[in-house]
Amino acid sequence: MASEITKILLADDHSLVRDGIRLLLEEETDLDVIGEASNGKEAIEMVQQTMPDILIIDIRMPEMNGIEAVQWLNENGIAVKCIILSMHDSEEYILNAVKAGASGYLLKDTDKSEFIKAVRTVKEGGKYFSGDISNVLVNNLFNQSSTQQKVEVKPSKEVPFDLTNKELKVLELVLSGYTNKEISEKLENSKRTIETHRFNLMRKMKVKNLIELSTKAREFDLV
Template identity: 45%
Template structure:
């Protein structure tokens, strides 16, 4: 099986060296290139076509967010993973907007770091625990009209994807971190019924997993009053 190829983009060489040593200790990963600013990162992605690019947010000439958006607009095949010491809401949401496949904090331990990269390489988005909480909070928080999402979820009706009132209820509970059994208990339904609803939600949204389901719901404000 071919190794996962990675490009490292960070303006601190000590940070790059540390990440490179950590990644290459895993037999499935190889670092094929490095960049110390956003402009160089975009160029190296085009030249090397790595599977993944680990991108620091704060870099000179072009920051990581701008570089990620440029890479996405150029339709490069690499999946960008944002890396930062900051878990601020603005950074997290902007990373999602520009097309990042994941967001990892610089204090992430090796086991989680490697797990995240392999998951992203397989087409499944990944966000550190603290970052996931920000996404859920944003989605469950108040919309521009001041109405809370968990009030809207019970309001009935459908949307462009044809989500029913019950499907919106379940989607809201999934975003709030509830597992199938907990959702079944809350709604007084069987676990199999909840599983069927979740399958139907993902089918309607055109996604294959819960992370992409949550991302799409947030990106398109599916639970906000329209």
């Protein structure tokens, strides 16, 4: 007996990101990407038109961000399960996503096996979260009585250069003299992921070497 096909809608303002996720998902015979959106408003319109099983949506997008779109769908009784996909692992983003009605929250450096597991878990009615949030916090959150009141979505505290929590951790370890291999072991990420974080640090902070990185990090009280 053939597996039931899970219909998925992708929403991200970067076409390359959407292409990558589509390729990853469609390697699985039971997952089908039926549409793509480039902002929150477009995602809402396409959900109503195509009625996917799951909406995978980024947080930061033009027109309407991902959390606002998930909140709108939830408040208006649109039967679609939502997974937030983001580079931000701050607790505040995660809590706002949950309050808005998201069934899952994945970081963009999540590996394929975890990504697929999350999609299937959410399709079956479960919840799936990755990133720096404890199981206790998630359980407490979902044990609270659910009400259909409007959720005020507050942006997380601004960090200089728009660095994520993970990038700040990598920055601290880099400036403490740890190698990429040692950092990957400490943070339980692949060496390639750590190299990507280092590259993003240099790009965001507009520095060319370790000395400039250290100087600017101290100038902005990042370490």
